[in-house]
Amino acid sequence: MVNATKTSHEIAWKPSREGWIQVQSDGSVLQPSGSAAAGGLLRDHLGRCMGAFTCNLGKCSITRAELKGAAEGLELAWKLGYRNAELNVDSRTALDIIKNRDHTDHCHGLLAKQFSSLLLREWTVEFNHVYRECNFAADFLATKGHCSPFGTHLFDVSDPNFCYWLYHDSMGISRNRLINDMI
Incomplete structure (x- = not known):
């Protein structure tokens, strides 16, 4: 029998390697309506946002929303000419x-x-x-997707609420999370 204990860990966003673009994505489903959205952003190794998007998906499962966000993020990275991408998602099922x-x-x-x-x-x-605690900027964009028209839209990266999460990450602000350790 395997026992699991929870250990406290400080979780914070980490930049990608130089020459790589980090694609962060997330999905969101509101209950009880089932309204689904996704969002994500591209960040360079200094944490600068190189592009962001939101998607209003209508109604679908959370796994589909997570997958759609990841696919849209990779597609944006490709269209912008990046050829080394690190995809970060907080859904193990989608991954x-x-x-x-x-x-x-x-x-x-x-x-x-x-x-x-x-x-x-x-x-x-x-x-x-990645854990949700280092994916808050993508989480913010996924939530904003619910307010967007149906489809995928580039997001204005000068939005002050979005800038808060970018700053939060770039300053290395961490959050505590209990993580299961298998013994």
């Missing part, structure tokens, strides 16, 4: 689907195929699971 991409009978099979297509391009993409 598993993205990494495996062999879900032809899976309910998210079409999005899995979209990732296969994205990853066949001539670039390097690395995947990371």
